[in-house]
Amino acid sequence: MTPSQYLNCFLAVQAREWQRFWQQRTRFASALVRPLLWLLVFAAGFRAVLGISIIAPYQTYITYETYIVPGLCGMIVLFNSMQGALSMVYDRELGSMRVLLMSPLPRPFLLITKLLAMGLVAIGQVYVFLLIARLIDVETPAWGYLAVLPALMLTALMLGALGLLIATWVKQLENFAGVMNFVIFPMFFLSSALYPLWKMQEASPWLYWLCQVNPFTHAVETIRFALYLQWNTEAYAITAGVSLVLATLATAAFRPQRTRILGTRR
Amino acid sequence: MTLTARNLSFRYGRQPVLSEVSFELAPGGFHALLGPNGAGKSTLFGLLTRLLAIQCGDVLLDGRSLKRHPAAALRQLGVVFQQNALDLDLTVRQNLMYHAGLHGLSLRQARRLCDQELERFGLLARAGDAVRLLNGGHRRRVEIARALLHQPSLLLLDEPTVGLDVPSRQALNQHVRSLCRDRGLTVLWATHLIEEVDSNDPVLILHRGQLLANGEGHALCQAEGTATLAETFQALTGETTS
Incomplete structure (x- = not known):
């Protein structure tokens, strides 16, 4: 297969994902309600409770809304990637997965292309969210919107691959409610998305340790630093490393017979 | 073959x-x-x-x-699966173009082959319709047209x-x-x-x-x-x- 054939395949998967997005734009719009509730209601309520000290990458005191925006960007990608990965294995995407897997291109390439395509649609939602955040005065440097793109893509790949791995191999978590309770919520709450980790360290060293080993923490920090045009080598390296490992595992371990792609699951 | x-x-x-x-x-x-x-x-x-x-x-x-x-x-290889493998919300043409891309075909090639197959199957007039609007027989024909798009033997x-x-x-x-x-x-x-x-x-x-x-x-x-x-x-x- 030639490079142009790989490119045509990549573009076709992207095009289909955006066509579906356009068909289901009301569903995608309603998915924005969740992070906006956090930003407009939760953050307003907790603003007075949680004082934020000056921590990198911020150079001054910030509002709580400003603090949680990167975490909410991560949350949008987290929900979308998990939901997308599950749909590849169990429901809406089964037909398209059958067609996808009949392509003569290598299966790992096809799966990663699919995960990235779903991730890019989620990233589109992140940008709409950032635009709304800007309207309520959560401003980031203009170039930050561009600088954050690679961080968001890495996060989408990491979480999509994790979702695919879980959906393929953990039979008990074959519905979204299960994944929400046992994967999404623990990952989200045990991270720096809603509170800086020094606060968690004061509360419980154990919880702090769990937050530190949670790759979502590092994904959120990658997004946070990139939004403010700063480079967090540690967070980037961990997010990239975990993405690479999970993407390799998820694609190498993918077995259609462990999904509903063939009709029934064994 | x-x-x-x-x-x-x-x-x-x-x-x-x-x-x-x-x-x-x-x-x-x-x-x-x-x-x-x-x-x-x-x-x-x-x-x-x-x-x-x-x-x-x-x-x-x-x-x-x-x-x-x-x-x-x-x-x-062209394959028609037992279960529907068409995206009901997308048009007939979009479904076929997706398949063509997966086989590495360029947009131009894909468009040409897509029109050719749909015409052969008497479905060219429905190319812009969402698959959801087609009856069961026509959906199956679209699936066969799609399976033949990359000209398998x-x-x-x-x-x-x-x-x-x-x-x-x-x-x-x-x-x-x-x-x-x-x-x-x-x-x-x-x-x-x-x-x-x-x-x-x-x-x-x-x-x-x-x-x-x-x-x-x-x-x-x-x-x-x-x-x-x-x-x-x-x-x-x-x-x-x-």
Whole structure:
């Protein structure tokens, strides 16, 4: 297969994902309600409770809304990637997965292309969210919107691959409610998305340790630093490393017979 | 294209589903794979399409191993799955263009082949319609047009008439037979409906994972001393057909 054939395949998967997005734009719009509730209601309520000290990458005191925006960007990608990965294995995407897997291109390439395509649609939602955040005065440097793109893509790949791995191999978590309770919520709450980790360290060293080993923490920090045009080598390296490992595992371990792609699951 | 299945065995965990299945599909022929539900037809399709990894045996396409040359094999393969594999919210053309891209075709090539296939199937006027608006027979035709878009020489259809009414079933069956005649396509048509099989068709009878018979319909009847293929099927499997 030639490079142009790989490119045509990549573009076709992207095009289909955006066509579906356009068909289901009301569903995608309603998915924005969740992070906006956090930003407009939760953050307003907790603003007075949680004082934020000056921590990198911020150079001054910030509002709580400003603090949680990167975490909410991560949350949008987290929900979308998990939901997308599950749909590849169990429901809406089964037909398209059958067609996808009949392509003569290598299966790992096809799966990663699919995960990235779903991730890019989620990233589109992140940008709409950032635009709304800007309207309520959560401003980031203009170039930050561009600088954050690679961080968001890495996060989408990491979480999509994790979702695919879980959906393929953990039979008990074959519905979204299960994944929400046992994967999404623990990952989200045990991270720096809603509170800086020094606060968690004061509360419980154990919880702090769990937050530190949670790759979502590092994904959120990658997004946070990139939004403010700063480079967090540690967070980037961990997010990239975990993405690479999970993407390799998820694609190498993918077995259609462990999904509903063939009709029934064994 | 010749397809050869050689000693294919498959098990899910400890449960054997296919056992030592061997057969050959001659180029340009309409071959029927007959078996009741649960015979192992879909597993066999999974192996022939590489959706399932081959555990034992091999599949050869014109002598080339599917295990060793999967890309070359899949380029030659068109597949219509038992379950709908169309995106109902997208248009007919969008569904076909997606498939074309997956086979590495450029936009220009894809558009040309898409129009060509849809015209051949009498569906060009519906190209811009969402698939959801098509009836069951037309959806199946779109799936076949899609399977043929990258111009394969082998077409595998896994119970393609499931859910269709009798006239649509017959029309689809005749249509695929005409593809064999006109385009020299090799076809494997899996079904549990014996009325979809002609007595002159090469027939494979699969039952509980074993290939019980392999030959032309009338020859199988002769060998079993039965008058019809339905009786042959019953004599071999102990089951009646639908």
